[in-house]
Amino acid sequence: MEEAAVAVHVENLSKVYPKNQGKKALDQISFQVPIGKTLVLLGPNGSGKTTLLKILAGLIQPSSGSVTIFGHSPKDDPGLTRSQIGWMPADEKSGFYGRLTGMQNLNFFSTFYKIDPKSRDRQIGNLALQLDLTHELEKMVLKLSSGTIQKIGLLRSLLHNPPILLLDEPFRHLDPHGVQRLRRLLKDHVTRIQKKTVVLSTHLLEEARKVADIIIILKNGQMISQLSSHELKQTLQDSTLEEFYLKTVDREAKEQYA
Amino acid sequence: MLKTLQAFLLRDFYQTISYRFAFLLDIASVFFNAATFYFVAQLFDAGVSGHLASYGGQYFPFVLIGIAFSTFQTAGLTSFSQNIRSEQYMGTLESVLATPVTIPVYLAGSSLWDFLYATGEVVFYFVVGFALFGLTLGNANFFAGAVSVLLTLTTFMGLGMVAAAFILRFKRGNPVTWVLVTASELMGGVYFPPDILPDWMKSISNWIPMTHALKALRQSLLSNAGFGDIQPHLLFLLGFSVVIWPVGIFAFKFALKRSQIDGSLSHY
Structure with a gap:
């Protein structure tokens, strides 16, 4: 190799x-x-x-x-x-702040990768569609099911296009x-x-x-x-x-x- | 870096407003604290004026500054460590540290909201004092006061980093916070001037950052003291900050490295 x-x-x-x-x-x-x-x-x-x-x-x-x-x-x-690296932990809460919405969490984590807001929003929109998350991102994470949180976790790992x-x-x-x-x-x-x-x-x-x-x-x-x-x-x-x-x-x- | 700090600020703002009732209780606590000490002051104001001569002679303004600005110490000593602990508990610490964020930015960002919140509480103490309990600061040197506030903040932020390192490593039982809070309440001059303490306690008091922070703040806000008058206290705070910041960052990095070696980063 x-x-x-x-x-x-x-x-x-x-x-x-x-x-x-x-x-x-x-x-x-x-x-x-x-x-x-x-x-x-x-x-x-x-x-x-x-x-x-x-x-x-x-x-x-x-x-x-x-x-x-x-x-x-x-x-x-x-x-x-x-x-x-795009990292997604196995933890049930996927390392998210429970009292923030999915979108607020994603915006917070995206800051560390210096992604410009337009590309970030486009990326979130595309991935949310593919993962069937469009209607879930405005809800507080603690109110979401483990599966939905996990999908948002995957979305976060892909956010900066690693x-x-x-x-x-x-x-x-x-x-x-x-x-x-x-x-x-x-x-x-x-x-x-x-x-x-x-x-x-x-x-x-x-x-x-x-x-x-x-x-x-x-x-x-x-x-x-x-x-x-x-x-x-x-x-x-x-x-x-x-x-x-x-x-x-x-x-x-x-x-x-x- | 500013955008990153702003993101931390927004994160903590959203979390705080999601607990609306706790926010209201914080405001109520400021009012009840101020009221309690106002009536304590009414009880023995005449008897204590001799001890408070260098601070304007009245107990209520003296103690209001003490309890108001001790919130900076509380914020400094608890905000870093509590945030670390709650991030460990929520499982977010690893998620944040898996990003390219640097340790100094993470530490600064994690405590920024708490210091702003503490500043808001200090302002509210004064608003309550002015509006309801006849507080006046007619003899204040606000510029010297502002510099004192700034140095007080940097001192307690540095101490907070050391406290955070302990929490990261030992999870609970933070001796830094315990020693400083206990010592400051007894000997730092929050509720009474350290001058009334026995000599051996006065010697210890001189090494407590709170003592110098409150002396500088009270003398500038209550007795129109200028930089020359409060210089020893400002120099102590400056010297302390210069030493404690690198120590705090080093201690946190060391604790982080040890946690990465024994895999306890997400343990709580």
């Missing part, structure tokens, strides 16, 4: 939380995500998906190893890398229509037309299969499988991703406790 075509480069990344008795939240993780591709992180709860995403977003510092976003380290060039999206469980609170809408937005618009790079985590294996160009399965902080969509197709000839996922995770568990 040519370096110039790589959006995210992770090399021997490890993370030990000081108060976690030396247990590694991430252990020697290495991967690359080419520009315009979607990497999906799978794994049981506590496997390190959120830690990995937060390290990419510069919210957590790694213990060792390196991370670069378009050749820049989130630790050394936080301002530059953060301007290139080349990379980091989405922590973006399908989590969505109804089937919402899931379909988000998948189409990611697949057709964000990656195919806009050539953005996406790194997302999810527990919805069917959605993972549909949007992923690369799938990484994490368990106890270790990368136990990495497959491209082509390799995945070959692997899944006679089985589903769910069967493959469970087999892979369980096999690791058996090997660990053998």
